[in-house]
Amino acid sequence: MAMLMMKDNMNQLFADYEHPAFYDEMFEGRGKGRVHYGTMLQRLAKMGLEELQERDAMMQAEMVTQGITFTLYSHNPEESARERTIPFDILPRMITSEEWAHMNDGLKQRVKALNLFIWDIYHEQNILKAGLIPSEMVLNNPYYLQEMVGVDVPNGNYIPLSGIDIIRGQSGEFYVLEDNLRTPSGLSYVYKNRELMTNLFPELFYDHRIRSIDPGINALLSSLRSLAPDSNPDPLVVLLTPGIYNSAYYDHCFLAQEMGIELVQGSDLIVRDQTVYLKNRDGLRKVDVIYRRIDDEYLDPQVFRKDSLLGVPGLMAAYLAGNVALANAPGTGVADDKAVYAFVPDMIRYYLKEEPILSNVPTYILTRPHEREYVLSRLGEMVVKERSLSGGYGMLIGPTATEEEIKAFADKIVQHPERYIAQPTVKLSCSPSLTGGTVAPRHIDLRAFTFMGPDTYVVPGGLTRVALKEGSLVVNSSQGGGTKDTWVLA
């Protein structure tokens, strides 16, 4: 009898749930939950839609009060500087411990190879000499910084913090979609999502054993401290932010607070005798490590953009003199270029003599004539990305684009094939989302955060991003994507 009731409730909650034509994280088939979601499905069914909506409303209110927001950039002054909460989807996503073990190994391997690649291209350039990667793709890349050539960064560590985007394809296998090696954002949401979920759904947490993410903050702090010049045992670490109007200010604020480091702006720092100091009320304090959340080009107006008010004049000189560490190092952007991405599996084989654990999505290099012809002939099935852009800007998604959009992109590709790459449209997996008052399948991906230091640590889970618009494949928060709490089962 009880079982029957449950079934009814379950049917109510997922009554209109249309099983997607994609891999579904929660259901194997129509009405058939995956084994590891079993307990959660029962709980959710017991709660029912109404209760879920109530808790959802509480969650949204709490996010507004706490100011867990980001700012959308806009040319309209009324629109810009308006803070929004990132849409939060309260139905968690689960990853089994086997799946995680695989991803964890794959991520560590990938980040290790990427770091060796960055060292190589700024030193001996062996991989270019070996002809594995076209030299001009690296050396003519706007993110390749001449200033970094021959520079030895602390511990040879270019990317203490990276965010690797992973997707799951139709048959359930994982692929890396993108590497973010400059200043990846979103880590704070991983922690806030977990905190809000534990407060609002304690019963779900009693039912499961979930890998803790708490050591991550400590691991990041250790990574940062390990970079301090002269192995200073008690370094002054600061987080350099563009300020409260930056879209990711909440992220900066949260991380500074959690790690107990100073949150500073460019104007708080001053360089004297190639040493960076923090302007403190009772004098100047020497800064050892800067976790910077501003882009390379704004770091130092004496070296890069002269109009930068966000940076610190003389910072690069201090950095090159080895008196201060920057995380991540300048010039790492060349390795997360969308065309260089296509060569990461080769990097892994070349530097580590291993086979890649995580696969890439097939990527077409459009400067190669036959690949370009192939892509142009079936643009309607492709995703085209501008190499140097991130955040979901400058993209064509063939299957959902209009004839005109496809035509316009075809012209752009013919004119500047070197600016774009193309990939077959990946059938991102789906997960049930509470959206628009009902539960429906939505596409998701995963941004995994990796901290490289004396040990390399991957935050268990990471940030699951949800494309909340029905059928949409774009998960970026700047394009209206949401997030989910992500559980790795112990």
Next chain:
Amino acid sequence: MINRYAELLFLIGRCLERADHYARVINIYYGMRHELMEDEQSYAWERLAAAVGYSHELQYSPANEWAVLNDLTFDRANSDSIYSSIQQVRDYIRTLRPQLPGELWDIINTFYLWLKEQDVSKLMLQSPYLFYKHISESLALFNGAADSTMVRGQYWNLIQTGKFVERMSGTVRIIYATYRNMKQDERLLDDELRYNRFVVLLKSCGSYEAFRKFHAHEVKLAQVTEFLLLNAESPRSVRFGIHTLSGYIDSNPLLHQSIRTLSIQTSDVLASIRAGKQRYGEQITDEALTLLRQLMLSLSSFAFADFSFEEEEPVTAEV
């Protein structure tokens, strides 16, 4: 503490106190309209604006209720309006968020999000009294949370410094405005009207009930002035503010000199009023007004004092 923070903390204190002062004064003035004489009513709104030192051209002329309430409460372009003050506090606390107790952000943000959606028509609908009372209560909530959670150190001291500087300015400004008006209207004022004005003044300074405990029914010029300027125990008196300030300002010889000047000027105002009492009774003299004005100016220059350290100081690298 990072140097830049000093100014932000000082401004947090000032903006909070200003919003509190505006809300109280508007509520008091709004509530006393019906007690005004007929020819006073025509310029009641100008008087309210003058009482809080709002010197800009009023947006609508002649000043009317809607325009004044809007300018003082909601006007985005008036950097002193209640909205602007709270918006600034929120921005500063957002900047300082990692350094301050978490409660403070939640309180000010909730308050700001509510205030952002308000306007004069909504205010009229729900009764101005309740609206301004809600503002005072939200600020009291913030101050209470700060009082019970903040470490007593530089951060606290700077917020308090800003708060007391603003409080003293507000008090002297409203005494000056009230006395100047009383002098203008001298011939029209009988004892009852004079009494009413003193009561409004005391209430506007949040000092009415406390005044009774010290001076009972002696609602007279010298007593009121003495209480607002020099009472040692009222947290709203200028003397109390000066005393608090000198405790919070660390070794800055310039600021200590300014504080001594304030102290002398404050005593001078009362001395002048007491001296004039023999000859002029309850009448306000030009000399007293001039002295009040000087005190007001000293306080406003104090508000721009620099609390940060000079950048050119020698490097004191960490040991």
